[in-house]
Amino acid sequence: MSDRIVSWHDAPSKPLYTPLAGAVDAHCHVFGPMAQFPFSAKAKYLPGDAGPDALFALRDHLGFSRNVIVQASCHGTDNAATLDAIAKSDGKARGVAVVDPAISEAELATLHAGGIRGIRFNFLKRLVDDAPKDKFLDVASRLPEGWHVVIYFEADILEELRPFMDAIPVPLVIDHMGRPDVTQGPDGPDLKAFRALLDSRDDIWFKATCPDRLDAAGDPWDAFALAVAPLVADYRNRVIWGTDWPHPNMQDAIPDDGHLVDMIPRIAPTIELQTKLLVTNPMRLYWPEEL
Numbered sequence: 001m002s003d004r005i006v007s008w009h010d011a012p013s014k015p016l017y018t019p020l021a022g023a024v025d026a027h028c029h030v031f032g033p034m035a036q037f038p039f040s041a042k043a044k045y046l047p048g049d050a051g052p053d054a055l056f057a058l059r060d061h062l063g064f065s066r067n068v069i070v071q072a073s074c075h076g077t078d079n080a081a082t083l084d085a086i087a088k089s090d091g092k093a094r095g096v097a098v099v100d101p102a103i104s105e106a107e108l109a110t111l112h113a114g115g116i117r118g119i120r121f122n123f124l125k126r127l128v129d130d131a132p133k134d135k136f137l138d139v140a141s142r143l144p145e146g147w148h149v150v151i152y153f154e155a156d157i158l159e160e161l162r163p164f165m166d167a168i169p170v171p172l173v174i175d176h177m178g179r180p181d182v183t184q185g186p187d188g189p190d191l192k193a194f195r196a197l198l199d200s201r202d203d204i205w206f207k208a209t210c211p212d213r214l215d216a217a218g219d220p221w222d223a224f225a226l227a228v229a230p231l232v233a234d235y236r237n238r239v240i241w242g243t244d245w246p247h248p249n250m251q252d253a254i255p256d257d258g259h260l261v262d263m264i265p266r267i268a269p270t271i272e273l274q275t276k277l278l279v280t281n282p283m284r285l286y287w288p289e290e291l
């Protein structure tokens with residue numbers, strides 16, 4: 001690794017769509033700043049600094065009220081940067097940590113006090129060296145009350161992961177719908193398999209996120225809109241949305257975050273769907289005590 005990667009748009013447009021009051025950007029990250037929070041020695045990419053000030057400025061620019069900050073792989077299992085951003089958010093951010101599965105109950109309680117409400121298991125080989133299922137299951141059985149597990153995987157290993165996911169005793173949230181090939185359309189094999197997963201348990205949630213990663217045709221990501229809108233409608237009580245800013249490791253086709261926000265009414269065309277996607281559902285997962 002040499003140069004630090006700047007993976008985000010330097011001047012995102014103002015979206016045409018105005019998010020509802022109380023809307024949550026439920027999938028975003030912070031990087032560093034490196035001088036204060038060095039990246040992991042195992043990081044697969046070395047990003048530029050994208051700290052809490054920039055994240056909160058984007059939140060306000062796009063018209064969101066809150067953030068859920070997901071620990072990115074470049075920070076390994078040291079959640080200090082994520083916790084620092086949550087602490088600086090004035091109660092407007094909570095987070096998802098990545099932990100060493102041997103973490104103690106006391107350390108988990110400290111993360112809870114810092115605003116963490118879930119842990120993330122990342123199965124992308126390009127991002128992490130190993131993903132030990134037995135150890136993941138152990139820590140998943142020891143989480144503080146009300147927490148969930150976020151899982152990031154690609155569509156080709158969904159079936160292989162089914163027994164592992166079945167064994168997780170807390171709610172699951174699937175990043176980017178398990179990265180389906182959206183060009184197959186809403187009834188294609190990848191989304192069919194994903195629907196079968198959702199139908200297997202009523203506590204599996206998902207993020208209707210990342211047209212920029214899933215639709216190679218690019219902005220305005222029509223294939224994504226076509227494939228994902230029916231999923232949002234059919235599973236409206238367990239879907240959330242996020243920008244994915246600062247778009248880890250994106251080097252080509254860096255998305256305009258304003259255009260990402262304009263995807264929302266295309267996948268959630270009614271006020272009811274938008275309220276669930278942006279407000280009620282993320283609040284149920286991350287701020288349930290406020291409902």
Ligand code: 0GY
Nearest residue numbers: 071072073074127244248249
């Ligand atoms: C995402 C996607 C990616 C990266 C990470 O933790 C990470 O580094 O999540 C990716 O490269 O696909 O959701 O942020």
